[in-house]
Amino acid sequence: MLQKRLQRLKDLTAAKPALTEISSFYTALYRLFAEAEPFLQVDVDFTAATPRQEQGFPLLSVEMLQIDGSAAQQFFTALLQLLHDHGQQGQAELKTLQEAYAAGKLDLPALFCAVFERKREPISSCATSIDIQAALLEYTLATALGAGLQRCVEQGLKSEVKNWDHGYCPICGGLPSIAELSGEEGKKKLQCGQCGNRWGFHRLTCSHCGNTDHESLGYFTAEGDPGYRVDICRKCSGYLKVVDSREKGANLPLEIEDVATLHLDLLATQEGFSRGKKETPEG
């Protein structure tokens, strides 16, 4: 998986030199993801999980996450340093975050759980207490948690429920970051932005709100960018980037295609569309 990702990043940089900086950041990031000591394991009871999944709940719930505190600490320290070195976010704020973390002001396992459950309050109150923006703290935590979950999926964690027809991930409940059309009939698969799992989905349905009315569904493409398009829904203003693997080639690491198409996110956002918000049953 790592080699495939790095190769695709290399190819992209060769084709689009403007992506050099961002490619070097993601090269370092995916190396860290692959080479760090694992810090997250999940303890799944499939017998109990399957009936819950049939009601629309994802496979994993927060109590199944087993976080190795010291490995998590090492990973998070390395991640903050990497972000700092690559200048992806505000440097001064990152420095503040690094110092607060080194001083023991972050309860990492509890914060990971808050991110997993999409609970804003623990994250924003921690951010306020160390005087940084909640968005930065959430981004770093979500990146780290995602790395842990991706490792579980790469090592074989699967959802055993067949007919999952929701727009959120059957494993972790995350939203898709990108989708792929493949095969002769162009079957659509969504890829989870959190754990990297892929699942089949209706081709002409909005993954955010379930809208099937073709009058309010559509897509746009960018000039000079064959094989990519952006599906949009005028009912909920959601969008989803789609890679046509019949044009781009099969088995692409879609998380890298996501990076390669940030300009499409910009276009979609400018038109008032968003990646959407998750709606799952309460409970």
Ligand SMILES: [Zn+2]
């Ligand atoms: Zn997922």
Ligand SMILES: [Zn+2]
């Ligand atoms: Zn929609």
